[in-house]
Amino acid sequence: MTLQPRLVPHDPSLGRSSPLFEYDTATLAEAATSPPLPSILLVCDNLPWKIRVTSSLPNLFVTNYDVLQAIHVSLRTPVVAAEWPLCGTPQDREVILQTFERRVRRLSNEFARAEERTRSVRRVDCLTGMTRLVRIVPSEDPEVFVMEWRWP
Structure with missing residues (x-):
């Protein structure tokens, strides 16, 4: 998937601009995998959760939109008390709180x-x-993909 950057005014009073990335509607509707799959599983070393992505349309394939939407919804989900121990060591959890x-x-x-x-x-x-999604790569399992995150 490619992003089309364009500069938009960030603060008109200062005349600064910042990149705004837009997605082409056709790109969002494309299959996220080749061959197209009805569902995929996203994993990440930094997260104890897996993200199940399914097609937003019945009997179709997972699209780029479905992947972005699933990641967004999953990352906005609150961590409940029962999940907190999954978040690594006490030192890891302190960094998460910070x-x-x-x-x-x-x-x-x-x-x-x-x-x-x-x-x-x-x-x-x-x-x-690490909120910059760098890429999503296939794993040895054809239905599992690995998300790679970096610092912005």
Whole structure:
């Protein structure tokens, strides 16, 4: 999948621009795998969870949109108490909590910050700041794909 970058005003008063990536609708509708598969499983060394991706349309194949949507929904899912021990060592969990706090502090609205704190750590926090999805590569199992994340 390719992204089409274009510059958009980030802060008109300062005249700065930042890249905005747009997806072509046709690219989103393409099969995410070759050959097309009805479902795939995404795994990542940094996450104890697997992400099951299924076609959003019955009896069809997994599309690029389905993959992006599944990743987004999964990473926005709160970590429940029973899952917390899966998040590595006590030191790993401390780093996850620090990542959570940094994410919450970046929210501009005080009400939104308070609201987010009540919802707990989310799975994205377990990436400890590695929020740039570099690539998704096949594994030895034809239905399992490995996500590789890096720091922005």
